[in-house]
Amino acid sequence: MKKSEGGQGSPLIELQGVNKEFASPGGKVKVLHNINVTIAPGEFLAVVGKSGSGKSTFLNMLTGIDRPSSGVVLVGDTPVHLLPEGRLAAWRGRAIGVVFQFFQLLPTLTVAENVMLPMDFAGLYRGKRRERALALLAQVGIREQADKLPSSLSGGQQQRAAIARALANDPPLVVADEPTGNLDGRTAGEVIALFSNLANSGKTVVMVTHEREATAFSDRAIVLADGSIESESMGARSVKKYGAQEAAHA
Ligand SMILES: Nc1ncnc2c1ncn2[C@@H]1O[C@H](COP(=O)(O)OP(=O)(O)OP(=O)(O)O)[C@@H](O)[C@H]1O
Numbered sequence: 001m002k003k004s005e006g007g008q009g010s011p012l013i014e015l016q017g018v019n020k021e022f023a024s025p026g027g028k029v030k031v032l033h034n035i036n037v038t039i040a041p042g043e044f045l046a047v048v049g050k051s052g053s054g055k056s057t058f059l060n061m062l063t064g065i066d067r068p069s070s071g072v073v074l075v076g077d078t079p080v081h082l083l084p085e086g087r088l089a090a091w092r093g094r095a096i097g098v099v100f101q102f103f104q105l106l107p108t109l110t111v112a113e114n115v116m117l118p119m120d121f122a123g124l125y126r127g128k129r130r131e132r133a134l135a136l137l138a139q140v141g142i143r144e145q146a147d148k149l150p151s152s153l154s155g156g157q158q159q160r161a162a163i164a165r166a167l168a169n170d171p172p173l174v175v176a177d178e179p180t181g182n183l184d185g186r187t188a189g190e191v192i193a194l195f196s197n198l199a200n201s202g203k204t205v206v207m208v209t210h211e212r213e214a215t216a217f218s219d220r221a222i223v224l225a226d227g228s229i230e231s232e233s234m235g236a237r238s239v240k241k242y243g244a245q246e247a248a249h250a
């Protein structure tokens with residue numbers, strides 16, 4: 001069985017000495033400086049930092065949406081920094097679910113069709129795509145919206161649909177770039193709870209957030225400043241897990 005097909009075995013993720021610079025009219029701009037991070041399987045990692053600190057660029061290194069100028073990016077046994085352009089999209093489609101701030105649902109497809117699209121691209125779940133899409137929509141609480149167009153959904157419902165789409169191929173890693181940035185406080189809390197459930201079910205979750213509460217739901221938060229990891233702190237989720245282990249051993 002293909003590793004990415006069953007969602008079993010979340011990957012260990014490693015960034016080693018990752019640097020990223022962009023060419024700009026004024027010369028090269030260095031955006032990530034010697035980033036070294038290991039993310040454990042099943043970990044919920046929050047990435048915070050000011051606007052322009054390099055958070056999205058950091059995520060793009062994980063997803064292969066962009067390449068490091070130097071350094072190593074390993075997602076499980078895949079050296080993402082070495083994947084040829086032609087193989088990146090296919091790899092990403094099976095290995096990673098990506099969630100964006102502005103949902104990025106295709107407006108002319110129904111919600112269910114949006115969720116089925118990654119399955120179509122990857123050639124997975126043939127014959128049971130709709131059934132699977134409906135189950136995923138039920139999982140995120142919007143089964144009854146399945147046959148509507150995205151424009152008729154609220155922001156929170158659209159983000160739920162985007163999360164269902166990210167789960168289409170049961171990827172072991174889910175990456176989200178400010179998924180609550182466009183939602184009101186209560187809806188944001190509900191969406192974060194969904195990501196938390198994903199981590200509970202064994203998926204690795206990496207989420208960029210502006211929110212101060214990042215440590216309230218994550219295992220660990222890293223703070224980026226000017227493209228470097230400025231600090232790192234343990235989140236409440238990790239404290240809870242650790243506490244539970246302690247109790248179990250007592
Ligand atoms: N394609 C690009 N070309 C040139 N510079 C870029 C490019 N992408 C990002 N940058 C620069 O890299 C820096 C980091 O950008 P990035 O988008 O990663 O920040 P961010 O932390 O995600 O910010 P925000 O919170 O506003 O989304 C910024 O100074 C940005 O202008």
Ligand SMILES: [Mg+2]
Pocket residue numbers: 055056057177
């Ligand atoms: Mg960003």
